[in-house]
Amino acid sequence: MQIYPAIDLRGGCCVRLRQGDYAQETIFDDDPVAVARRWERQGADWLHLVDLDGAKAGRPVNGEAVKRIRDAVSIPCQFGGGLRDDGHIEDAFEWGVERVVLGTRALKDPAWLREVCGRFPGRIVLGLDARGGRVATHGWLETSELTAVEVARQVSAWPLAAIVYTDINKDGMLGGPNLDALAEVRDAARVPVIASGGVTTVDDVRTLTELKLAGCIIGRALYEGRIDLAAALGATRSGREPRPT
Numbered sequence: 001m002q003i004y005p006a007i008d009l010r011g012g013c014c015v016r017l018r019q020g021d022y023a024q025e026t027i028f029d030d031d032p033v034a035v036a037r038r039w040e041r042q043g044a045d046w047l048h049l050v051d052l053d054g055a056k057a058g059r060p061v062n063g064e065a066v067k068r069i070r071d072a073v074s075i076p077c078q079f080g081g082g083l084r085d086d087g088h089i090e091d092a093f094e095w096g097v098e099r100v101v102l103g104t105r106a107l108k109d110p111a112w113l114r115e116v117c118g119r120f121p122g123r124i125v126l127g128l129d130a131r132g133g134r135v136a137t138h139g140w141l142e143t144s145e146l147t148a149v150e151v152a153r154q155v156s157a158w159p160l161a162a163i164v165y166t167d168i169n170k171d172g173m174l175g176g177p178n179l180d181a182l183a184e185v186r187d188a189a190r191v192p193v194i195a196s197g198g199v200t201t202v203d204d205v206r207t208l209t210e211l212k213l214a215g216c217i218i219g220r221a222l223y224e225g226r227i228d229l230a231a232a233l234g235a236t237r238s239g240r241e242p243r244p245t
Contacts, residue, residue, distance in 0.1 A: 155189075
């Protein structure tokens, strides 16, 4: 299972929100490039970059920060937040990211998502964010009637790189991931599923590995020192080894 340290960008800084609430923001570092280098130095194989301003504005806002990060590290990055049209996607690829994460427009316009997947096979990630099992869009400000499981089934035949499933109620709360919801989405999808939201301990990582998920995104727990990146990486490789007593 792949570990994706999260770098959430707002106002050019590295921040974290609680449950997607922009009013509950913690600034962890004003130099996201230094943060990216730190995670790479500690062994990360990928980075997960999110433009929080872009998600709210409906267009990328922190592109310069993304470019600086991409120039500073050699490991691949996936990037999302405010990517709502073909031009936004092409810009992101020009910045050097390997994969883009599409959410609001992709969920509102499945035909567009399918067409984009066909043009960029294996480079598009669907950001499937849910509150109470129902899909949320527009920077988590709106909730639809669609369920995450329904969407996962619908897109499974398309050449997606992965689905990132985020349980908004768990995000930034340090209470562990929603394992039941993740298992449901995993079973519904025929593409790799990456867990996001609530990953707090090495045991969480080990459990997600045992669920045969493709990866997990870790944010606040890394920044607050509740989980060590090297230990998390080790848990993905140890598989079902006994837990320490």
